[in-house]
Amino acid sequence: MLSAIGLPALLIVAGLIWRYASQRQSLPCPVWLRWLVEMDNPFTRTNRAAVILQHLRLQPGMTVLDIGCGPGRLTLPCARAVGTTGRVLALDIQAGMLQRTRDKARHAGLTNIDFIEADITAAALPPNQADRALLVTVLGEVPDRPAALRAVHAALKPGGLLSVTEIIFDPHFQRRSSVLREATAAGFRQAGFFGNAIAYTLHLEKAESIPVS
Numbered sequence: 001m002l003s004a005i006g007l008p009a010l011l012i013v014a015g016l017i018w019r020y021a022s023q024r025q026s027l028p029c030p031v032w033l034r035w036l037v038e039m040d041n042p043f044t045r046t047n048r049a050a051v052i053l054q055h056l057r058l059q060p061g062m063t064v065l066d067i068g069c070g071p072g073r074l075t076l077p078c079a080r081a082v083g084t085t086g087r088v089l090a091l092d093i094q095a096g097m098l099q100r101t102r103d104k105a106r107h108a109g110l111t112n113i114d115f116i117e118a119d120i121t122a123a124a125l126p127p128n129q130a131d132r133a134l135l136v137t138v139l140g141e142v143p144d145r146p147a148a149l150r151a152v153h154a155a156l157k158p159g160g161l162l163s164v165t166e167i168i169f170d171p172h173f174q175r176r177s178s179v180l181r182e183a184t185a186a187g188f189r190q191a192g193f194f195g196n197a198i199a200y201t202l203h204l205e206k207a208e209s210i211p212v213s
């Protein structure tokens with residue numbers, strides 16, 4: 001039988017192995033683990049849907065792109081905030097995640113959400129249409145992050161805002177410095193930062209032109 005020390009030690013080792021494997025291979029969060037995503041994070045305030053939304057300052061009529069929407073933790077509050085004159089494009093690579101969001105939206109009576117099953121790096125998104133884009137604990141699951149950031153940049157209106165949230169407990173955690181470096185190369189500039197090294201939300205504004213490197 002595992003001792004009181006043995007079990008926590010085993011869990012820590014398992015967690016470290018999972019994290020190491022996740023950093024080496026960018027795999028999407030499995031659909032069967034969606035309940036973990038839906039918990040709205042008991043560990044830090046930064047990653048809570050309400051906090052992320054508060055920073056976004058959504059207005060009725062806006063178009064929001066929720067990339068890697070998962071089970072809709074942010075999709076539904078965004079849809080409520082932009083109202084019937086606005087739209088949310090909920091995009092995910094996994095049909096099971098989209099189905100969960102669709103079911104929740106139907107149950108909530110929300111009709112202003114479009115569902116897109118696609119890889120963000122290959123999605124055919126309407127250019128220059130979105131006022132806001134969200135990447136909440138998604139970037140680390142995308143193997144080609146520069147391509148993902150370029151796709152988001154193209155989909156945003158000039159002056160539009162991308163909100164990236166990362167939390168260190170996520171095995172795919174991305175450091176602020178690497179997100180900022182890759183985002184700058186894609187044509188974004190930093191417009192805000194909330195949180196700390198453990199959990200943060202970085203706001204990136206679509207600059208008018210891509211910097212020449």
Ligand SMILES: C[S@@+](CC[C@H](N)C(=O)[O-])C[C@H]1O[C@@H](n2cnc3c(N)ncnc32)[C@H](O)[C@@H]1O
Pocket residue numbers: 027028029037038067068069070071072073074091092093094097118119120121135136137138141142143
């Ligand atoms: C950890 S979940 C986060 C879900 C949601 N953003 C939230 O915070 O509640 C990451 C989601 O990103 C999706 N994802 C991973 N790679 C993707 C890609 N290349 N394109 C679109 N979605 C992707 C996964 O399927 C998963 O639903």
